[in-house]
Amino acid sequence: MTVAQLIDSIHAPERAGSELVRRHLDSLTKPPGSLGALEDIALRLALIYGDPTPPLASRAIFLLAGDHGVTAQGVSAYPSQVTAEMCRNYARGGAAISAIARSVGARVITADLGVDADLSEVPGLVHAKVRRGTRDLSVEAAMTPGEMTTAMLAGAALVFDAEPLDLAGLGEMGIGNTTAASAITAALTGASVENVVGAGTGIDALGRARKTAAVRRALDRLAGAVDPLTVLAEVGGLEIAGLVGVALAGASIGRAVVTDGFIATAALLVAARLAPASRPYFFASHCSAEPGHRVLLDALGLEPIFRLGLRLGEGTGAALAFPVLDAAAAVLREMATFESAGVSGPTASAR
Amino acid sequence: MTVAQLIDSIHAPERAGSELVRRHLDSLTKPPGSLGALEDIALRLALIYGDPTPPLASRAIFLLAGDHGVTAQGVSAYPSQVTAEMCRNYARGGAAISAIARSVGARVITADLGVDADLSEVPGLVHAKVRRGTRDLSVEAAMTPGEMTTAMLAGAALVFDAEPLDLAGLGEMGIGNTTAASAITAALTGASVENVVGAGTGIDALGRARKTAAVRRALDRLAGAVDPLTVLAEVGGLEIAGLVGVALAGASIGRAVVTDGFIATAALLVAARLAPASRPYFFASHCSAEPGHRVLLDALGLEPIFRLGLRLGEGTGAALAFPVLDAAAAVLREMATFESAGVSGPTASAR
Numbered sequence: 001m002t003v004a005q006l007i008d009s010i011h012a013p014e015r016a017g018s019e020l021v022r023r024h025l026d027s028l029t030k031p032p033g034s035l036g037a038l039e040d041i042a043l044r045l046a047l048i049y050g051d052p053t054p055p056l057a058s059r060a061i062f063l064l065a066g067d068h069g070v071t072a073q074g075v076s077a078y079p080s081q082v083t084a085e086m087c088r089n090y091a092r093g094g095a096a097i098s099a100i101a102r103s104v105g106a107r108v109i110t111a112d113l114g115v116d117a118d119l120s121e122v123p124g125l126v127h128a129k130v131r132r133g134t135r136d137l138s139v140e141a142a143m144t145p146g147e148m149t150t151a152m153l154a155g156a157a158l159v160f161d162a163e164p165l166d167l168a169g170l171g172e173m174g175i176g177n178t179t180a181a182s183a184i185t186a187a188l189t190g191a192s193v194e195n196v197v198g199a200g201t202g203i204d205a206l207g208r209a210r211k212t213a214a215v216r217r218a219l220d221r222l223a224g225a226v227d228p229l230t231v232l233a234e235v236g237g238l239e240i241a242g243l244v245g246v247a248l249a250g251a252s253i254g255r256a257v258v259t260d261g262f263i264a265t266a267a268l269l270v271a272a273r274l275a276p277a278s279r280p281y282f283f284a285s286h287c288s289a290e291p292g293h294r295v296l297l298d299a300l301g302l303e304p305i306f307r308l309g310l311r312l313g314e315g316t317g318a319a320l321a322f323p324v325l326d327a328a329a330a331v332l333r334e335m336a337t338f339e340s341a342g343v344s345g346p347t348a349s350a351r
Numbered sequence: 352m353t354v355a356q357l358i359d360s361i362h363a364p365e366r367a368g369s370e371l372v373r374r375h376l377d378s379l380t381k382p383p384g385s386l387g388a389l390e391d392i393a394l395r396l397a398l399i400y401g402d403p404t405p406p407l408a409s410r411a412i413f414l415l416a417g418d419h420g421v422t423a424q425g426v427s428a429y430p431s432q433v434t435a436e437m438c439r440n441y442a443r444g445g446a447a448i449s450a451i452a453r454s455v456g457a458r459v460i461t462a463d464l465g466v467d468a469d470l471s472e473v474p475g476l477v478h479a480k481v482r483r484g485t486r487d488l489s490v491e492a493a494m495t496p497g498e499m500t501t502a503m504l505a506g507a508a509l510v511f512d513a514e515p516l517d518l519a520g521l522g523e524m525g526i527g528n529t530t531a532a533s534a535i536t537a538a539l540t541g542a543s544v545e546n547v548v549g550a551g552t553g554i555d556a557l558g559r560a561r562k563t564a565a566v567r568r569a570l571d572r573l574a575g576a577v578d579p580l581t582v583l584a585e586v587g588g589l590e591i592a593g594l595v596g597v598a599l600a601g602a603s604i605g606r607a608v609v610t611d612g613f614i615a616t617a618a619l620l621v622a623a624r625l626a627p628a629s630r631p632y633f634f635a636s637h638c639s640a641e642p643g644h645r646v647l648l649d650a651l652g653l654e655p656i657f658r659l660g661l662r663l664g665e666g667t668g669a670a671l672a673f674p675v676l677d678a679a680a681a682v683l684r685e686m687a688t689f690e691s692a693g694v695s696g697p698t699a700s701a702r
Contacts, residue, residue, distance in 0.1 A: 029440050030447050031428070031552040035667065036640065036660025077382070077697045085694040089380050094687025096381050103681040104674060201382040202697065289387065306657060306675075309387025316386065323455060323674035324657075330454040336445025343436040346428045346553070 003149055003229075003274075006156055006245070009252040012277040013047040021046040027337040031346075037303060041283070041328035048256055048281060053329040056256075059167040059322055060107040061097060061315035062158055062246045063090060066114030066151075066239035067133030068176030069142065075179045075211040077203045080133070083175050084117035090173075090314075091124040097171055097314035104322045106169065108315070109158055113151050114174075114238030128154040130238050137180060137235045138214035140221075148233040148241045155245025159253065167322060168250040168257045169285075170264035171315020172239045175201075178290060179211050181266035183218045183235035185292040188226060188269055189299045193219065196292030198262070201311075228273040236270070243267035244274070251278035256325065258283045259302075260318040261310060262290035269296050285321035286310050354500055354580075354625075357507055357596070360603040363628040364398040372397040378688040382697075388654060392634070392679040399607055399632060404680040407607075410518040410673055411458040412666035413509055413597045414441060414448060417465030417502075417590035418484030419527030420493065426530045426562040428554045431484070434526050435468035441524075441665075442475040448522055448665035455673045457520065459666070460509055464502050465525075465589030479505040481589050488531060488586045489565035491572075499584040499592045506596025510604065518673060519601040519608045520636075521615035522666020523590045526552075529641060530562050532617035534569045534586035536643040539577060539620055540650045544570065547643030549613070552662075579624040587621070594618035595625070602629035607676065609634045610653070611669040612661060613641035620647050636672035637661050 021043050026032045033039060045053045065087050071080045089095045090110040093102075101108045111126035112119050116133035119125055130151045134142035143151070159168060174180075178200035185196045197212045218235045225231060232241055244267045250257035251271075259268045259282060272279045284302035287293055289311040297304060305324050310317050338345055372394050377383045384390060396404045416438050422431045440446045441461040444453075452459045462477035463470050467484035470476055481502045485493035494502070510519060525531075529551040536547045548563045569586045576582060583592055595618045601608035602622075610619045610633060623630045635653035638644055640662040648655060656675050661668050689696055 028447070029437065029445060030663050034552065034661070034663040035447060036662065038659055038661065038671075079695055079698050082695050085692070086380065089687055089692040089694055092687070092692070094380060094685075094692050096379070096386060096682055096686055099681040099685035100678045102685070103678045201385065305659065308389055308656065310385070310389065311387065312381050312385040320389075320675060320678055324671060327451045327454045327671055330450040331447055334445075334450035334453070335447055336440055336443070341436070341440040341443070341445050343440060344430055344433050347430050 001153060003152055006248050006252060007275045010248065010275045010277045012280050017047060017051060021051050028335040029338055029341050029343050035331060038328045038331065041325060042332040045256060045325065045329050046332055048254060052333040056167040056326055056329060058164050060109050060162050060165060061101050061169040061171045061319055063097060063108050063110045063171035063315050064113050064155060064239040064242040065173040066237050067116035068174055068180060068237055069134050069136035070138050070179050070214055071176040072136055073138055073210055073214045074207060075214055076176050077201045078175050080116055080175045083173055084115050084119060086173050087112060087115060087119055087125060088122055091122050095314060096312055096316050097319065100316050100319045104319050106319055106322060109162060111158055113154060113242040126158060134237055137183060138217045141234045142236055143233045145233050151238045151241035152245035155242030156249035159246055159249035165255060168246065168255055169315045169318030170243050170246060170259050170267065171318060172243060172263045172313050174237055174239050177237050177263045179214055180235055180237040180240060181263040182292055183215045184231055184266040185296055186215065186219055187222050187231045187235060188273060189295055191295045196295055198290040198292065228270045232270050240267045244270045247271035248275055248278055251281040256283055257281050258285050258318040258321050260285060260315050261288040261313045262293040263313055265293055265296040269299055272300055286317035352504060354503055357599050357603060358626045361599065361626045361628045363631050368398060368402060372402050379686040380689055380692050380694050386682060389679045389682065392676060393683045396607060396676065396680050397683055399605060403684040407518040407677055407680060409515050411460050411513050411516060412448060412452050412520040412522045412670055414459050414461045414522035414666050415464050415506060415590040415593040416524040417588050418467035419525055419531060419588055420485050420487035421489050421530050421565055422527040423487055424489055424561055424565045425558060426565055427527050428552045429526050431467055431526045434524055435466050435470060437524050438463060438466060438470055438476060439473055442473050446665060447663055448667050448670065451667050451670045455670050457670055457673060460513055462509055464505060464593040477509060485588050488534060489568040492585045493587055494584045496584050502589045502592035503596035506593030507600035510597055510600035516606060519597065519606055520666045520669030521594050521597060521610050521618065522669060523594060523614045523664050525588055525590050528588050528614045530565055531586055531588045531591060532614040533643055534566045535582055535617040536647055537566065537570055538573050538582045538586060539624060540646055542646045547646055549641040549643060579621045583621050591618045595621045598622035599626055599629055602632040607634055608632050609636050609669040609672050611636060611666050612639040612664050613644040614664055616644055616647040620650055623651055637668035
């Protein structure tokens with residue numbers, strides 16, 4: 001499969017049933033609209049999965065890892081080796097996403113797309129390393145087009161291999177990857193660098209200045225290019241390219257794809273720009289403490305469910321959103337109507 | 352048991368372990384604080400249940416129903432008979448809370464505290480009717496002190512009878528009860544009537560004017576009284592008094608109590624004013640579309656997890672928050688530490 005074939009395989013859900021589902025939602029025993037955003041989620045799920053929605057039983061977080069050459073610029077609070085160390089932690093089930101995914105009944109599919117260490121002996125990881133880390137995006141293209149494409153298709157393959165799959169969440173780990181996400185965000189949305197560079201895992205003011213300078217140099221090299229594949233190859237990351245593939249593949253098999261924090265959502269915007277038909281399959285989970293995340297959510301037209309101040313990644317926010325999607329689907333599937341339950345509607349004077 | 356005895360039985364969780372739990376959270380394999388509000392929830396749960404926190408397996412929504420004499424003033428979009436009709440719907444499992452509670456693995460304990468209909472033949476309801484609806488709070492005291500006390504203790508008894516119980520959520524149903532909650536909120540917080548009266552189940556501008564006038568007359572009669580029991584008896588409701596009892600009993604057995612929307616949170620503020628030691632057991636779930644809800648959450652010092660625009664009640668928001676509490680507890684219970692996982696900390700230069 002090529003990336004072009006993957007994109008061509010995506011079809012937006014039929015909108016035809018939309019009015020019918022909306023009428024059904026309004027016929028349920030609650031004041032119309034009183035479940036707020038949960039009703040919009042229910043409506044979108046109904047269009048994706050059909051009405052009534054099935055239980056979203058088989059669910060996975062796709063946790064992709066990669067290292068970043070730009071860490072040479074001192075842009076992160078943690079050393080690059082943490083990416084590999086955390087991969088071992090995921091494999092043993094000791095990370096935040098391990099605990100949260102178990103809590104919501106989701107598998108974690110962890111894949112090495114580009115970690116700068118030999119993880120070939122680590123069991124429980126998918127070994128899909130394209131190269132040991134990207135090149136320094138502040139100096140040169142992070143990936144060649146070929147490396148990028150390989151990473152995207154490796155991400156897509158994870159989804160196809162995970163079937164049966166009802167619900168997908170995006171997750172990532174990569175020391176330095178908020179720098180890449182900042183550059184993608186500024187390049188694709190036109191937002192200023194100052195408005196998209198945050199503290200990442202907790203860098204100080206000097207580090208943030210180095211990070212801002214690195215992003216600025218990357219954008220200078222891009223010289224206003226907005227083609228999503230050009231942007232992704234030049235300033236992205238291997239795990240980010242992999243997540244673009246996960247998102248596109250999720251849409252291609254007609255499943256809801258839930259994004260996580262800043263980095264995963266940068267991948268989601270690339271996917272939506274590449275394949276606008278994929279956008280209806282995408283759901284936001286939270287809005288993180290990273291300033292660029294809000295910019296991306298606005299560009300995607302997605303409303304977050306949570307504002308918990310998360311800034312971890314790994315798919316933790318996506319996993320937390322799964323029970324909310326479950327509840328929205330349950331409302332549509334299981335609630336009685338005013339008529340079936342014999343409940344009165346509004347009084348005439350109040351209508 | 353008397354209300355005074357119930358209040359005396361409440362002891363705030365020990366704060367002694369707080370520093371230890373915070374240090375443990377910071378030793379887990381994630382940047383310190385990167386799980387945002389989830390870490391605060393985890394810390395509070397650890398103090399309530401002990402560290403490591405147990406799974407919150409046995410969970411219930413306490414859904415209390417009652418009618419309101421003030422509906423005679425045309426303050427609601429729906430007729431009073433809907434309260435009874437919805438109780439039958441709860442008993443059959445067809446309501447929004449029925450679907451959502453099943454989705455999050457919670458029981459719904461539905462109790463008639465004061466519905467203006469004979470529900471004695473409805474199976475699956477707890478029959479604890481104090482009287483058929485309150486008196487019109489815009490004209491006279493909604494309840495006598497004795498009726499209020501009976502309702503409070505009936506609510507508390509629901510909790511004691513539900514043991515083993517790990518986690519309690521508040522829910523309510525009562526046509527007209529946003530009027531009562533508005534009056535409680537204005538009386539206890541000093542907020543202006545305009546800032547606490549909302550659209551309820553969806554009333555129009557004229558109805559809202561009638562509602563505002565009714566609340567204003569009730570507050571005139573209160574003449575500045577801020578004693579929580581006086582306020583509750585004069586302008587509350589039987590299901591609201593019952594929820595005060597649920598919240599106090601939950602705190603007395605040392606369990607987390609999750610509030611729901613505007614009305615449930617009005618009950619929570621009454622409970623916190625009566626027994627300040629109960630406050631550490633209380634958690635917010637969402638911030639609703641009702642303007643008074645934010646006022647109450649601020650008065651309680653609680654931060655909502657969701658902003659989904661819910662305005663249904665029934666405990667729907669509380670139930671949606673249960674999986675978030677599960678996840679917070681799982682983080683504390685199951686995550687590896689930097690040391691146990693062999694993961695490096697921040698680089699010296701970034702610290």
